[in-house]
Amino acid sequence: MKIKNMGVVVGATLLTFAALSADARSTYFHTEIHPPHWLPWTTDGASAIESGPAFLTHGLRCSGRYCDNVSLLSVESGYTQTNSWWTDYFSEEGTHEQVCGNNGFVTGLGCAGDYCDSIALRCSQIDNGGVRSNCYWTESISEESGGKFVAPESMYLAGVRCWDRYCDNKQLYLCQADNGGPSFDLSALATRYAPRLRFDQETTTGSGEQSKCFPGDAATYFAQRAQGATPVSLCNKDYSTIRNNRVPAYYIANQVGTNTVLIRYWYFYAWQSTCFANEGSHAADWESMAVLVVNGQLSRVAYYQHGGWYSREPGAFETVDGTHPVGYVGKNAHGTYHDSGGSGGCLYFEDFRNPGGNDYRMDTWNNLVPLTRGGNSPAWMNCTGSGCFDGIGHPIEQTGDLRTMRGCAKDGCGRSSLGENMPFQNDPTGADHTAVYVQHSGRVIDVPGASTSDGVKLDQFSNWGVDNERWLLESTGDGYFTLRARHSGKCMDVSGSSTTAGTNVVQYTCNGGDNQRFRLLPYGNGYFAIQAKHSNQCLDIAGGSMDDGGFLIQWPCSWTANESFRFAQ
Known part of the structure; x- marks a missing residue:
């Protein structure tokens, strides 16, 4: 049935913004004034949640x-909602x-x-001329895998799909609210972030089904197999061809939103050796790695x-020159x-490595070939199905x-x-966090020494860009x-819930007290008082x-530059 007269909790104060600050937080299409913030939690029996009109x-x-x-994570879009409505409820049992x-x-x-x-969704049209572009469904999200997903820059939620018992796994339909965006040189990025492969010292040993191979040329294998050559005979044991x-090596690259690129690298082996008691060998073997590049930085590797x-974060894998994962x-x-x-x-x-x-x-960046299909692509790339490589799936289809x-x-x-129920593209940069800059000094609010202690x-x-200088805003x-x-x-937290001027502001275990709740009062120039x-x-x-x-203290509001704050990365 249709939802009518739903009680809602509004997550963002209604603010009127004036001139933009040159130092404000920016995305490709829009300069943000109000910081990103999470709306209050909702559940069965609780009020629904909805964002403010500019979000x-x-x-x-x-x-x-x-x-x-x-x-839900609420962010400024550069547009204003013009017409809103609620969908019917949906669940995994039916629609x-x-x-x-x-x-x-x-x-x-x-x-x-x-x-x-x-689940019911509140939907809104915005004053963007009806644009909704570059849409796709993400992989599933669930609490077993951490439960928090932040989309690539300029991508916004336009739909939800759920699976499994009680709508446990949720997929998101993401779209841009603008046409176009930056044009990345995907070939240059693929070269910059291509991996270095390191092989076991016994590669090239063995014979017959126990042959240990280096990668080879997929085009040569495809042509030679068509002429009757055996897979084992095409096993590459010549290290000079690698050196x-x-x-x-081969790659496929996709741009997502306005700051994210996904690249998957492939390499081909003519033969896979036995691994135990003459078991496990087979012809043709495609293997790969993938990278996530955000804001021009290597941000995750699969x-x-x-x-x-499996996925690894920066600092948890080796690199060459800071860009090539090993x-x-x-x-x-x-x-x-x-x-x-x-x-x-x-x-x-x-497996020994x-x-x-x-x-x-x-060093795969020295000979890197894009995987494509079409009139200008070789026959082996245009081949479809598992028959192209002796029953092993084609890398484009995989x-x-x-x-x-x-x-x-x-x-x-x-x-x-990252868990199985979390998209690989999940933002790794903490885009839902923000620095809090002080206008008069240009410095940021900081927890000294990165202490985790109360008080x-x-x-x-x-501003060093470290986690003890980054803050997550959550609407109450x-x-x-x-x-x-x-x-x-x-x-x-205002220490001890004191109302005395000059009381220090501290970090403290979150408890929902009014001394941990703050209102943002706009100056009209991109800065706010925090009350x-x-x-x-x-x-x-x-x-x-x-x-x-x-x-950082509390003080009677005097609208001075040392009480003026802006939010930026």
Whole structure:
């Protein structure tokens, strides 16, 4: 049935913005003034949630059993909502999805039934000429895999699909609200982030079904097999072909939104050796790695082992020159891993990958070929189906739509930074967090020493881009927000709930108290006063200090530059 007269919690205060600040937070299409913020949680029996009129939905998070507590990430879009309505409820038992009609976008969500089993969406048209472009469905999101998804820049929620019991797994339909966007040089990016492969010291050993191979040229294999050559005879044991860059690696690249590129790299082996008791050998073996590039930075890597894979974050894998991830190749099955080792045999992570003194390596960026189909593509690329490579799936078909890739699969999930029910593209940069700049000093609000203790006095400090200088805003549903430190998960707090002027502001375990709730009062120039709910006093840098370490206090609002804050990365 249609939803009528739903009670709602408004997540963003109605603000009138004037001239833009040159230093404000910017996306490709729009300069943001108000910071991104999560709406209050909703669940069955709770009020529905909806964003303010200048906002669209840029992410979703869920928690609790069966993903039954849900919140939406609300961000400025550069447009204003013009017409809004609620969809029918949907659930996994029947119609399991809703996409906003009339090129609308999701601006709210309501729950009904046990564990938020039935979902209704608030849809809104905006004053953008009816544009909704570059749309796609993500992979599933669920609380088992962390439960928080933030979309690539300029992508907004336009629909939801759910699966499994009580709508536990949710897929998101994402679209741009603008046409076009930046044009990335995908070939240059593929070269810049192509991996270095390191091979086991016993590659080239063995004979017959126990032959250990380097990668080879897929075009040569395709042509030679058509002429009757056996797969084992095409096993590449000549390291000079690798060292002299005569063997290509291959790639497929997709742009997502206005700041994200996904690239999947492929390499071909003519033969896979036996791994135990003459078992496990087969002809033709495609293996791969994938990278996520955000804002021109290597932000995540996926390592594949046949049908499984796992993800790793920066700092948890090796690189060459900071841009080329290193993959260690299994001696027998050719799976790619972030580390060397292995004890031998057929177990998932135990294939030998010990470079040893031979130090065999392949810098794939020196001979990199895009995988394409069409009139200008070679026959082996235009070939379709598993028959092209002796029953092994074609890499173009295995890749599919990179935007739908999940964080891991099969046994690889045991070592993955992202779970199976989380898209690989999930923002790794903390785009839902923001720095809080002080106007008079240009410094940012900081938790000294990155302490995680309760009661630590907050100060201003030079912006180093670290997690103890980044804050998550969460709407409390009454026009106020909590500010949560990224490194500790603790909240900005006026110490002891004091109403005395000059009281220090600290970090403290979040408890929902009014001394942890703050209202944003716009100056009209991209800056805000931040006013504590319990005292009506404003956050202030004590004495107008310009120095690192100047304390954050509360003080009667005086609208001075040391009480003026903006939100940016």
